[in-house]
Amino acid sequence: MGPGPSNVPTRVLQAMSLPVIGHLDPDFLGLMNRIQNQLRELFRTSNRLTIPVSGTGSAGMEASVLNFVEEGDPVLVCINGVFGIRLAEVARRAGARCTTVSFPFGRPLDPDAVREAALRDGPRLIAMVHAETSTGVLQSIRPIREICDEVGALLLVDTVTSLGGHPVLVDDERIDICYSGTQKCLSCPPGLSPLTVSPKAEEKLSSRTQPCRSWYLDLNLVRNYWGEQRTYHHTAPISMNYALFEALRIIEEEGLEARWNRHRLNHEALVAGLEAMGLKLAVSPECRLWSLNALTIPEGVDDLAVRQQLLSQFNLEIGGGLGELKGKIWRVGLMGETSRAENVLYFLHALEACLHQQGFATPAGGAGLVAAAERLSRG
Amino acid sequence: MGPGPSNVPTRVLQAMSLPVIGHLDPDFLGLMNRIQNQLRELFRTSNRLTIPVSGTGSAGMEASVLNFVEEGDPVLVCINGVFGIRLAEVARRAGARCTTVSFPFGRPLDPDAVREAALRDGPRLIAMVHAETSTGVLQSIRPIREICDEVGALLLVDTVTSLGGHPVLVDDERIDICYSGTQKCLSCPPGLSPLTVSPKAEEKLSSRTQPCRSWYLDLNLVRNYWGEQRTYHHTAPISMNYALFEALRIIEEEGLEARWNRHRLNHEALVAGLEAMGLKLAVSPECRLWSLNALTIPEGVDDLAVRQQLLSQFNLEIGGGLGELKGKIWRVGLMGETSRAENVLYFLHALEACLHQQGFATPAGGAGLVAAAERLSRG
Numbered sequence: 001m002g003p004g005p006s007n008v009p010t011r012v013l014q015a016m017s018l019p020v021i022g023h024l025d026p027d028f029l030g031l032m033n034r035i036q037n038q039l040r041e042l043f044r045t046s047n048r049l050t051i052p053v054s055g056t057g058s059a060g061m062e063a064s065v066l067n068f069v070e071e072g073d074p075v076l077v078c079i080n081g082v083f084g085i086r087l088a089e090v091a092r093r094a095g096a097r098c099t100t101v102s103f104p105f106g107r108p109l110d111p112d113a114v115r116e117a118a119l120r121d122g123p124r125l126i127a128m129v130h131a132e133t134s135t136g137v138l139q140s141i142r143p144i145r146e147i148c149d150e151v152g153a154l155l156l157v158d159t160v161t162s163l164g165g166h167p168v169l170v171d172d173e174r175i176d177i178c179y180s181g182t183q184k185c186l187s188c189p190p191g192l193s194p195l196t197v198s199p200k201a202e203e204k205l206s207s208r209t210q211p212c213r214s215w216y217l218d219l220n221l222v223r224n225y226w227g228e229q230r231t232y233h234h235t236a237p238i239s240m241n242y243a244l245f246e247a248l249r250i251i252e253e254e255g256l257e258a259r260w261n262r263h264r265l266n267h268e269a270l271v272a273g274l275e276a277m278g279l280k281l282a283v284s285p286e287c288r289l290w291s292l293n294a295l296t297i298p299e300g301v302d303d304l305a306v307r308q309q310l311l312s313q314f315n316l317e318i319g320g321g322l323g324e325l326k327g328k329i330w331r332v333g334l335m336g337e338t339s340r341a342e343n344v345l346y347f348l349h350a351l352e353a354c355l356h357q358q359g360f361a362t363p364a365g366g367a368g369l370v371a372a373a374e375r376l377s378r379g
Numbered sequence: 380m381g382p383g384p385s386n387v388p389t390r391v392l393q394a395m396s397l398p399v400i401g402h403l404d405p406d407f408l409g410l411m412n413r414i415q416n417q418l419r420e421l422f423r424t425s426n427r428l429t430i431p432v433s434g435t436g437s438a439g440m441e442a443s444v445l446n447f448v449e450e451g452d453p454v455l456v457c458i459n460g461v462f463g464i465r466l467a468e469v470a471r472r473a474g475a476r477c478t479t480v481s482f483p484f485g486r487p488l489d490p491d492a493v494r495e496a497a498l499r500d501g502p503r504l505i506a507m508v509h510a511e512t513s514t515g516v517l518q519s520i521r522p523i524r525e526i527c528d529e530v531g532a533l534l535l536v537d538t539v540t541s542l543g544g545h546p547v548l549v550d551d552e553r554i555d556i557c558y559s560g561t562q563k564c565l566s567c568p569p570g571l572s573p574l575t576v577s578p579k580a581e582e583k584l585s586s587r588t589q590p591c592r593s594w595y596l597d598l599n600l601v602r603n604y605w606g607e608q609r610t611y612h613h614t615a616p617i618s619m620n621y622a623l624f625e626a627l628r629i630i631e632e633e634g635l636e637a638r639w640n641r642h643r644l645n646h647e648a649l650v651a652g653l654e655a656m657g658l659k660l661a662v663s664p665e666c667r668l669w670s671l672n673a674l675t676i677p678e679g680v681d682d683l684a685v686r687q688q689l690l691s692q693f694n695l696e697i698g699g700g701l702g703e704l705k706g707k708i709w710r711v712g713l714m715g716e717t718s719r720a721e722n723v724l725y726f727l728h729a730l731e732a733c734l735h736q737q738g739f740a741t742p743a744g745g746a747g748l749v750a751a752a753e754r755l756s757r758g
Contacts, residue, residue: 005399005617016618017396020384020568022696054570055434055595058613062595090594183614189399191433191570191616213592215469216434216441232701234437235562237570238384239395240616317401322611 001347003133003292003319005183005190006335012188015246016239023236031245032226038248042163043178043196045170051226052192052244053217054237057160057181060193062090063217064156064179068125068201070210071095076123078109078144081132082322083158094213105324106135106294108287111143118151125154131162134322136283136294136331138166141173154201160184163194164251165263165291165335176201185291187336188247191240263290265379266339270332273348273372277362282329293332301358303327309357314350341376348372380726382512382671382698384562384569385714391567394625395618402615410624411605417627421542422557422575424549430605431571431623432596433616436539436560439572441469442596443535443558447504447580449589450474455502457488460511461701462537473592484703485514485673487666490522497530504533510541513701515662515673515710517545520552533580539563542573543630544642544670544714555580564670566715567626570619642669644758645718649711652727652751656741661708672711680737682706688736693729720755727751
């Protein structure tokens with residue numbers, strides 16, 4: 001129940017352990033086609049260029065930036081957490097003329113300030129994080145898309161912690177470049193990064209005058225392997241692709257809407273339980289992630305001691321704060337397979353025990369569990 | 380029996396399918412320590428900075444170049460196959476002032492020509508491929524190391540297709556930067572790239588004035604995660620690390636020398652068989668790889684038809700030629716688990732059947748099988 005990797009279903013682990021075949025074997029090429037179609041369903045897109053990048057989420061971030069930025073291109077990155085900072089760092093290393101517009105960690109972006117920065121800097125690409133794993137904030141995409149339209153910029157969105165748990169509607173919201181990770185709401189081991197690219201962004205790719213700074217992540221080459229030509233580029237991580245295929249089959253069986261609703265319900269039950277225990281969420285209700293719940297550490301409670309007790313006595317991992325939120329929040333993941341009613345109840349129970357050890361008194365009678373169970377029973 | 384991925388032992392597949400834990404879980408950190416020690420044994424090195432890069436072999440190549448090259452640094456790449464060409468391409472994209480010295484595909488490097496180029500260009504880094512997967516040529520490292528000493532350059536060596544199958548003696552041969560892949564002679568699924576860096580190359584890393592162009596592969600950041608601090612960088616591909624740990628345990632059990640000898644013996648048996656069948660190896664005897672055998676396609680025989688028949692009728696994959704050797708050679712892998720006497724005999728038998736279909740007459744009485752079996756029985 002940390003900020004990822006989430007629990008992986010046995011079916012996915014079993015698929016991953018099937019014998020390895022060649023990356024140019026006709027059977028593997030057939031699997032690639034099926035994975036691409038699954039990813040299009042997942043991203044709600046018809047984008048031709050939709051693939052799993054051969055690396056974890058940060059490799060997807062890097063592929064998303066490096067391929068759409070050339071030396072000196074103006075790029076605006078919106079920052080309200082660690083992953084926004086990382087996006088800006090990647091953009092600078094890509095050679096972009098990168099400017100940033102920053103907001104307090106744990107708060108959403110202010111579109112007016114983003115617009116002001118965009119009008120000032122004239123970016124060709126604006127990057128934002130949909131689900132800030134470092135803070136638990138969900139950012140709505142629409143207002144940033146509007147700003148992109150006003151200044152003629154491509155929109156790049158990080159959906160590492162939202163894809164599969166929250167609605168991510170690539171075509172409806174007109175996201176140009178969207179990447180994610182497998183180890184969060186998809187409940188697949190870490191190792192691949194789903195990526196989709198709009199036709200407009202593909203045009204930028206085709207009209208580059210300098211090659212991408214990364215050969216490994218160069219989509220102009222990678223798309224020839226994942227495209228009809230199947231030109232060998234690099235050896236794909238075969239087993240990880242088996243795992244992704246099975247993880248996406250499980251999502252198809254559950255249904256995307258049902259999966260989003262499950263994530264929402266378990267999140268709401270967790271919040272009800274925590275609040276009934278006298279604890280506070282670190283993010284205001286209108287922009288809380290369902291997949292990652294940021295909880296303010298109560299005054300006088302030892303961050304590390306609680307997390308260590310949870311791990312050693314309850315076999316339960318949660319995350320601490322990152323960056324400026326270190327020591328101030330806990331991050332409780334309810335992602336993919338991990339988003340289960342029994343996990344919500346088990347966590348509340350375990351946390352209560354740890355807090356008592358720390359001298360933090362919760363209301364008698366298991367008020368937290370009762371509130372969570374009540375919310376769950378309402379469905 | 381293609382140019383990789385090689386067959387993966389069941390033990391490795393089973394290890395890979397164990398439940399996923401967090402990348403900062405104390406148990407995973409312990410596993411990381413053990414993997415680093417295993418890799419040091421494998422590379423025959425005491426280099427502190429020895430890690431599996433989170434991507435397939437080409438990601439290791441990119442990490443090896445990007446981290447040790449800054450804008451405008453002179454780099455000399457030795458080319459005698461596709462992977463040398465790729466190294467040069469990666470170096471150019473890294474911003475290096477890259478020059479090359481080229482030799483015919485299928486032939487080793489000529490040290491005199493390399494020395495001449497090095498004296499002319501004054502490179503700070505010379506890159507070479509130990510085992511050219513595209514041609515089957517093994518390149519001896521010592522003469523290139525001597526040239527590096529003469530001009531004061533770091534030595535970068537690609538051992539993707541040799542590590543675990545041929546002696547790779549990083550400390551003895553004073554290789555500064557050495558990378559490999561998991562899916563060749565280590566018989567682990569593709570997804571990680573073992574990398575080791577000498578103290579001298581680490582100095583270059585520490586004294587960089589510009590950040591590495593890749594954030595994902597930045598060893599100045601990655602070494603803090605794999606070092607004592609364990610600072611979070613990116614999410615490691617957990618399951619792939621389980622697999623690598625088990626694959627390296629199997630190598631320890633067999634013993635590295637025994638493994639090299641096994642690769643040599645099976646290679647010699649294959650060669651004996653092929654020659655007895657009237658076929659020709661594409662590489663001269665003194666520089667043949669044991670792990671990848673390049674075989675000249677006989678006049679009048681259809682490359683693709685034979686490979687397709689092998690795959691569909693015999694469930695046997697071999698590789699075609701790459702680059703300028705396309706249509707001219709077959710590449711037969713005897714890597715890791717795949718390097719087995721029964722595979723040598725099975726392949727010879729299957730190939731003979733396919734060649735007969737193509738009208739290519741081999742000596743009667745199974746001369747190829749007999750010659751191979753005889754070589755095997757001598758041990």
